Amino acid sequence: MxxxxxxxxxxxxxxxxxxxxxxxxxxxxxxxxxxxxxxxxxxxxxxxxxxxxxxxxxxxxxxxxxxxxxxxxxxxxxxxxxxxxxxxxxxxxxxxxxxxxxxxxxxxxxxxxxxxxxxxxxxxxxxxxxxxxxxxxxxxxxxxxxxxxxxxxxxxxxxxxxxxxxxxxxxxxxxxxALPFSIAVRSLQREAIRLDPHWNGGHYDHARYPESGMMTARKLGVISYRSALEWDGRFGRLRLDAAQRGQDDSFGREFEIESYLESHARRFVRSFDPNCYLYLSRCMDWFxxxxxxxxxxxxxxxxxxxxxxxxxxxxxxxxxxxxxxxxxxxxxxxxxxxxxxxxxxxxxxxxxxxxxxxxxxxxxxxxxxxxxxxxxxxxxxxxxxxxxxxxxxxxxxxxxx
Amino acid sequence: MxxxxxxxxxxxxxxxxxxxxxxxxxxxxxxxxxxxxxxxxxxxxxxxxxxxxxxxxxxxxxxxxxxxxxxxxxxxxxxxxxxxxxxxxxxxxxxxxxxxxxxxxxxxxxxxxxxxxxxxxxxxxxxxxxxxxxxxxxxxxxxxxxxxxxxxxxxxxxxxxxxxxxxxxxxxxxxxxALPFSIAVRSLQREAIRLDPHWNGGHYDHARYPESGMMTARKLGVISYRSALEWDGRFGRLRLDAAQRGQDDSFGREFEIESYLESHARRFVRSFDPNCYLYLSRCMDWFxxxxxxxxxxxxxxxxxxxxxxxxxxxxxxxxxxxxxxxxxxxxxxxxxxxxxxxxxxxxxxxxxxxxxxxxxxxxxxxxxxxxxxxxxxxxxxxxxxxxxxxxxxxxxxxxxx
CATH class of the missing domain: 3.40.50.1820 (Alpha/Beta hydrolase fold, catalytic domain)
Structure with a gap:
């Protein structure tokens, strides 16, 4: 690491x-x-x-x-x-x-x-x-x-x-x-990581890294770290152009805000260890x-x-x-x-x-x-x-x- | 159905x-x-x-x-x-x-x-x-x-x-x-469903139902449907007793709020069709x-x-x-x-x-x-x-x- x-x-x-x-x-x-x-x-x-x-x-x-x-x-x-x-x-x-x-x-x-x-x-x-x-x-x-x-x-x-x-x-x-709202958010973040089959009870490696779980956890983090008010002014209902949209299926990204979440999460996931994330996140709930x-x-x-x-x-x-x-x-x-x-x-x-x-x-x-x-x-x-x-x-x- | x-x-x-x-x-x-x-x-x-x-x-x-x-x-x-x-x-x-x-x-x-x-x-x-x-x-x-x-x-x-x-x-x-915060929440809910391998591009059945994806989506829904203030008074930092805790691993449920989310989501997941959820959720973002x-x-x-x-x-x-x-x-x-x-x-x-x-x-x-x-x-x-x-x-x- x-x-x-x-x-x-x-x-x-x-x-x-x-x-x-x-x-x-x-x-x-x-x-x-x-x-x-x-x-x-x-x-x-x-x-x-x-x-x-x-x-x-x-x-x-x-x-x-x-x-x-x-x-x-x-x-x-x-x-x-x-x-x-x-x-x-x-x-x-x-x-x-x-x-x-x-x-x-x-x-x-x-x-x-x-x-x-x-x-x-x-x-x-x-x-x-x-x-x-x-x-x-x-x-x-x-x-x-x-x-x-x-x-x-x-x-x-x-x-x-x-x-x-x-x-x-x-x-x-x-x-x-911590109060219940933040405990709820962090609990769900931790669960997303643990639900990723690549997490594998903590036994992942770089080839099989729990990327989707970490992406979900980080996106939820970003949603809770920023404010709706800021996003209203910054993104409103701006759409992505066709080239920027996810190609995965018809439910892929369409709005600027979805791309913002994606890029924020993408920058984070491989730069932080998932087990460390779980341990530190839990610390905050316990304290x-x-x-x-x-x-x-x-x-x-x-x-x-x-x-x-x-x-x-x-x-x-x-x-x-x-x-x-x-x-x-x-x-x-x-x-x-x-x-x-x-x-x-x-x-x-x-x-x-x-x-x-x-x-x-x-x-x-x-x-x-x-x-x-x-x-x-x-x-x-x-x-x-x-x-x-x-x-x-x-x-x-x-x-x- | x-x-x-x-x-x-x-x-x-x-x-x-x-x-x-x-x-x-x-x-x-x-x-x-x-x-x-x-x-x-x-x-x-x-x-x-x-x-x-x-x-x-x-x-x-x-x-x-x-x-x-x-x-x-x-x-x-x-x-x-x-x-x-x-x-x-x-x-x-x-x-x-x-x-x-x-x-x-x-x-x-x-x-x-x-x-x-x-x-x-x-x-x-x-x-x-x-x-x-x-x-x-x-x-x-x-x-x-x-x-x-x-x-x-x-x-x-x-x-x-x-x-x-x-x-x-x-x-x-x-x-x-819809404004960006609610689009972000719903986008993440839809993504959680689609990331569940059981969703399988929409081709699930009752035996292989995308339960964990729907659970995550619903928990995120409950977090966004209620308010932190209500939860402060209702749950505070109340803990579950040992019998109520999840047995899955050491990162399982410990707080009442986590049990509340779990039971809310549990009641929902098999009573609603995941593809219908995706379609209706997307409607709100588009409107x-x-x-x-x-x-x-x-x-x-x-x-x-x-x-x-x-x-x-x-x-x-x-x-x-x-x-x-x-x-x-x-x-x-x-x-x-x-x-x-x-x-x-x-x-x-x-x-x-x-x-x-x-x-x-x-x-x-x-x-x-x-x-x-x-x-x-x-x-x-x-x-x-x-x-x-x-x-x-x-x-x-x-x-x-």
Missing amino acids: SEFIPPATRFIDLPAAFPIKRGGVLHGARIAYESWGKPQDTHDNTILIVTGLSPSAHAASHDGDPTPGWWEEMLGPGKPIDTDLWHVICVNSLGSCNGSTGPASIDPATGCPYRLEFPELSIEDIADAAAFTVRALGIDRLACVIGNSMGGMTALSLLARHPGLASSHISISSAVH DLGDAYGCSADQALARLSLDRALVLGVSSDVLFPLNQQRQIAVGLRAGGVDAKFLPLESPQGHDAFLVDTDRFGPAVAGFLADLRQHGMAGWSPLSRMKAIQPAHRRSGAACIQ | SEFIPPATRFIDLPAAFPIKRGGVLHGARIAYESWGKPQDTHDNTILIVTGLSPSAHAASHDGDPTPGWWEEMLGPGKPIDTDLWHVICVNSLGSCNGSTGPASIDPATGCPYRLEFPELSIEDIADAAAFTVRALGIDRLACVIGNSMGGMTALSLLARHPGLASSHISISSAVH DLGDAYGCSADQALARLSLDRALVLGVSSDVLFPLNQQRQIAVGLRAGGVDAKFLPLESPQGHDAFLVDTDRFGPAVAGFLADLRQHGMAGWSPLSRMKAIQPAHRRSGAACIQ
């Missing part, structure tokens, strides 16, 4: 035996990462980015890899996340197929790919692996952890399980847990921030040790609807965090953070500028107090519902 | 050679219908109901078939559509599999099912067949035509192609044409009311011959969003129709008209009461003037864009 790894990606070896939350241990696992900018002598200018389901660690171009990254407009010298000022690390999630160890990686015990023998992965494991990576790079304190979509769940989990590691947080189009403390997600938010947070969401997002971002901000504020909630009117739905730099750029840049001005003089008394003990080692008795 | 036909359904034979809009002719076709109440001597109390994609003509119980129909709470003695007062006819759409001729019917020319040899069906054909059925039952004027979802498209097409047949209209959760007059859909609305209309929609509908119902009302008003737009706050999404009788009942009952009081004294000058010539025989030159 090495073709999925961007060329300048680097690696950190996880501990020889890396424990997995739901049981099992990974041996010889690694995390892929890329970085931009330089750490200051004061060790207080590092930002960690944790990603959504599919992105690699190549968030933006740099000297080692000039190809555009998935957040190219947001990250770089003079950009909203200004790498002339900040030292930025982006990690590829544990369980992914872009360099970090996952179901497509070779199991050292057998010499064969893990496939479904990979342990049951949780967001908490992804968070622990990201935290380990940061520390292995000599960083014991992050100025900020930024998480988009699934990455927002990873970031919340990291804050709960590694108090003291980050003093601020930008949460983008994420949630404390509930409340699990960290044995209490409700709202109560858990109030226990996170942070000084400042910016919570961004988009009104047209159907997968992680805006009230889930409001919930994060309100919950953090209840715990005394200076949390700003900024709902954006992007028409691009859940994917807006990838494309609507006009709205996301100034919001992120403003928060980071403020952080440089006021927030980098060390820990506030509040976050220091909360950071005494990590969430997963605390007794949850006080707040079990 | 006779098992799909409710026991008391009756039939009207279409003309020996029934022309199809996109080409071809159906021989020996028929339309299934059911009726409630009695026509008055004045011949002005008949209501026609045209349906969404899947319902049969059995909209409600009656002496011939006491089983509940798909609109049981709305239709019957003393109900919002009061069959003590109104004579109601519900037709099964041409192209369906609940008694009307469709792709699952026997082609008299070959003695075998049509399957994909069925002519390319349009909403206009469904409307023409419904209009023929009404007239064959001795009704030359309808007090009202009611259409839900796809049926709303059928009703608009009937009004355009058969001016003079109906003097009022209730449009429920429908549209003048554009503007085609009736060779002009825009808005201009077409203004040319419909009607006295009164009620346009209902639901704020949580993502498949036929509320602005599409607003468009219908505004367009009708531009043509001088007394059209009322009533947006409803149902949380149940597109399907609300099937379940939210508390909101839909009074709205429909109020419109019909008003119709009895004021609107049944014959045609207004406006609708008489517009009804001179049917839309498809008119020159569209005056309003081609």
Whole structure:
């Protein structure tokens, strides 16, 4: 699966035996990462980015890899996340197929790919692996952890399980847990992959790859990532000309929107491992921030040790609807965090953070500028107090519902 | 496919050679219908109901078939559509599999099912067949035509192609044409069916039925028919117990919402013919009311011959969003129709008209009461003037864009 790894990606070896939350241990696992900018002598200018389901660690171009990254407009010298000022690390999630160890990686015990023998992965494991990576790079304190979509769940989990590691947080189009609509969409995506005969219980190869299942899963993803409103203006009822139509049968593509779905899915399917997709998708359904403390997600938010947070969401997002971002901000504020909630009117739905730099750029840049001005003089008394003990080692008795 | 036909359904034979809009002719076709109440001597109390994609003509119980129909709470003695007062006819759409001729019917020319040899069906054909059925039952004027979802498209097409047949209209959760989001959803549903190896280019049978494709299509349908808000309250993050979980593999069902989708889809798949599903689904993507007059859909609305209309929609509908119902009302008003737009706050999404009788009942009952009081004294000058010539025989030159 090495073709999925961007060329300048680097690696950190996880501990020889890396424990997995739901049981099992990974041996010889690694995390892929890329970085931009330089750490200051004061060790207080590092930002960690944790990603959504599919992105690699190549968030933006740099000297080692000039190809555009998935957040190219947001990250770089003079950009909203200004790498002339900040030292930025982006990690590829544990369980992914872009360099970090996952179901497509070779199991050292057998010499064969893990496939479904990979342990049951949780967001908490992804968070622990990201935290380990940061520390292995000599960083014991992050100025900020930024998480988009699934990455927002990873970031919340990291804050709960590694108090003291980050003093601020930008949460983008994420949630404390999944609600039924998004569970339904992801369940159907996973089912489409599993129904493809080529999936074969996880035992596919490049010659027999579950392409149609992955195409369906990705098309359903695109439908849920964007918004109807955007498509009305962009595609309307535009038809394809005869040459563009599918030749398979009389029910083939006729509308521009169908071609758009097809080309989006086509670009994705062979660049992502289906078993990795299943594992990471399931992580999102399982995650509930409340699990960290044995209490409700709202109560858990109030226990996170942070000084400042910016919570961004988009009104047209159907997968992680805006009230889930409001919930994060309100919950953090209840715990005394200076949390700003900024709902954006992007028409691009859940994917807006990838494309609507006009709205996301100034919001992120403003928060980071403020952080440089006021927030980098060390820990506030509040976050220091909360950071005494990590969430997963605390007794949850006080707040079990 | 006779098992799909409710026991008391009756039939009207279409003309020996029934022309199809996109080409071809159906021989020996028929339309299934059911009726409630009695026509008055004045011949002005008949209501026609045209349906969404899947319902049969059995909209409600009656002496011939006491089983509940798909609109049981709305239709019957003393109900919002009061069959003590109104004579109601519900037709099964041409192209369906609940008694009307469709792709699952026997082609008299070959003695075998049509399957994909069925002519390319349009909403206009469904409307023409419904209009023929009404007239064959001795009704030359309808007090009202009611259409839900796809049926709303059928009703608009009937009004355009058969001016003079109906003097009022209730449009429920429908549209003048499909927009990209709903086209995308339906395209993916059709693709899921066609990808199932059992579909086999339309040549399946009961032993090899494309069940998994139909399951995926129906689950995606249910996701788009309901609303996230309803599900948040109803299912939240409730888990299934071990006995309820799927036994197929470790990615099987875990959440209540997944079980809900599964049971909904399970009830549907063997009760509906997959080829009929493909044909009717495609009809909705193709339909554009503007085609009736060779002009825009808005201009077409203004040319419909009607006295009164009620346009209902639901704020949580993502498949036929509320602005599409607003468009219908505004367009009708531009043509001088007394059209009322009533947006409803149902949380149940597109399907609300099937379940939210508390909101839909009074709205429909109020419109019909008003119709009895004021609107049944014959045609207004406006609708008489517009009804001179049917839309498809008119020159569209005056309003081609």
